Amino acid sequence: xxxxxxxxxxxxxxxxxxxxxxxxxxADLANLARITIAFLAIGTVILGTHQPLLVxxxxxxLLGGAxxxxxxxxxxxxxxxxxxxxxxxxxxxxxxxPFALLLEYLVLGHAPSPAQMAAAAVILVGVATALGSRPVGxxxxxxxxxxxxxxxxxGQACGAVSTPMAKAACVAAQVEVxxxxxxxxxxxxxxxxxxxxxxxxxxxxxxxxxxxxxxxDGWKARGWALMNGVSGxxxxxxxxxxxxxxxxxxxxxxxVAMSPLLALLFxxxxxxxxxxxxxxxxxxxxxxxxxxxxxPNIGVxxxxxxxxxx
Numbered sequence: 232x233x234x235x236x237x238x239x240x241x242x243x244x245x246x247x248x249x250x251x252x253x254x255x256x257x258a259d260l261a262n263l264a265r266i267t268i269a270f271l272a273i274g275t276v277i278l279g280t281h282q283p284l285l286v287x288x289x290x291x292x293l294l295g296g297a298x299x300x301x302x303x304x305x306x307x308x309x310x311x312x313x314x315x316x317x318x319x320x321x322x323x324x325x326x327x328x329p330f331a332l333l334l335e336y337l338v339l340g341h342a343p344s345p346a347q348m349a350a351a352a353v354i355l356v357g358v359a360t361a362l363g364s365r366p367v368g369x370x371x372x373x374x375x376x377x378x379x380x381x382x383x384x385x386g387q388a389c390g391a392v393s394t395p396m397a398k399a400a401c402v403a404a405q406v407e408v409x410x411x412x413x414x415x416x417x418x419x420x421x422x423x424x425x426x427x428x429x430x431x432x433x434x435x436x437x438x439x440x441x442x443x444x445x446x447x448d449g450w451k452a453r454g455w456a457l458m459n460g461v462s463g464x465x466x467x468x469x470x471x472x473x474x475x476x477x478x479x480x481x482x483x484x485x486x487v488a489m490s491p492l493l494a495l496l497f498x499x500x501x502x503x504x505x506x507x508x509x510x511x512x513x514x515x516x517x518x519x520x521x522x523x524x525x526x527p528n529i530g531v532x533x534x535x536x537x538x539x540x541x
Contacts, residue, residue, distance in 0.1 A: 235486040237470035243320065243493035245463025247501055249308060250316040252459045255452035257442020258308040259430040261459065266300060266419060266426050268460025273416045273468075282413045288400030292414055293421035295393025300422025303386020305429050306379040313376025317495035317506055321361055322380040323387060324491045325354050325517040328524050330388035338392060346523070353520030361513025390418060415468050488521040 252261040277284070310319045329351035335341040343351070362377060394414065401408045409417075434441060444452075471487065492514050495506045506514075 234470045235474040238467050238474055239487045239490040239493060241462045241467035241470060242487065243490040243497055245459055245467055246311070246316045246320045246490075246494050247497040248455050248459035248462060250311045250498075251455040251501070252452070253308055253312050255444050255448065255455060257444075258312050259433055260439060260442060261456060262304055262308040263426055263430045264456045265460045265463075266304065266423050268457060269464035270416075270419050270423055272461060272465050273412060273419060276412050277416050280412070282409065284413065284417060286397075286401060286409050286413070287404040287406050288397030289417055291393045291396040291400065292417035295390040295397075296418030296421025297425050299386045299390025299393075300418055301386075301425025301429075303383045303390065304422065305426060306386065307383035310376045310379035310383060313372045314380065315498055315502070315504055317491070317498035317504075318361065318510060319376065319380045319383075320494040321491035321510070321514050321517065322358060322377065323384045324488065325358055325514075325521055326381060326384035327387040328488075328521050329354055330385050331392055332524065334388055334392045335395075338396075350520050350524035353523060354517050355520075357513045357515070357517025357520055359513070360516055361510045393418075412468075415464065419464070488518050492518060 249261060249265065252264065255261075256264065307319065307323060310323075332343050332347060332351055336343060397414070398408050430439070474486075492511075495510065495514060499505050
């Protein structure tokens with residue numbers, strides 16, 4: 232159970248570090264630094280364990296990484312600078328669940344149950360409640376940040392759906408499903424070229440280092456970048472995979488769903504930006520919807536108890 236809480240903590244802390252790293256380096260360089268650090272760290276683990284990479288289904292993991300870690304993370308980092316870490320992670324993490332539900336239906340043919348559709352509706356109500364709060368700063372940047380965080384949620388959902396596709400290919404070939412480190416590294420391999428190409432194109436006129444804030448606070452800035460790369464794709468993923476091997480998936484995913492609320496708290500503590508009551512309320516509703524979506528038996532049991540009591 233502690234590992235699931237660790238995953239929620241480090242995922243929330245990672246998005247906070249991403250925000251601070253973007254402050255010092257700009258969104259593009261901060262994103263490139265994050266995925267490069269993750270590539271080096273997880274690549275070292277893969278080399279040490281001698282895990283094969285060309286397993287059945289590896290193209291699905293590369294594609295999921297290209298969309299999720301490539302397009303999705305580009306949108307994510309550019310949303311952070313506009314709406315803050317807490318609200319960005321709330322939109323990304325909670326909307327990714329119903330998006331994944333829709334993609335599983337379109338790609339895999341898995342029709343959602345009535346309980347899942349009800350949970351998805353709860354998520355949408357929660358997100359709508361949070362987004363109804365008064366924008367901070369220029370409303371144009373706020374609208375762009377919301378749109379980018381929704382795009383990031385869609386990218387994250389695509390990455391999540393690619394995993395069962397890869398696992399199905401391994402099962403069909405009667406080959407052992409690769410561990411979480413290998414799957415994560417393949418996704419990074421798919422996302423890194425996309426991020427690199429976008430950053431080089433987007434900074435082609437002003438240069439890669441043009442967004443760095445001057446005077447450059449070297450140790451602090453590099454510290455945020457290092458923690459950003461290690462805490463999410465590194466320690467966070469390790470805790471997540473460890474939790475999945477020791478606890479039921481529904482329990483783990485329900486606990487990890489709390490990471491947006493932790494991110495709102497970190498935003499308050501680290502940056503002094505206190506989220507409004509409406510954001511807290513909407514976040515609570517949306518996270519409840521994610522918990523119900525990941526474990527629909529909770530909702531079914533509650534409704535059964537309510538009906539019997541009536």
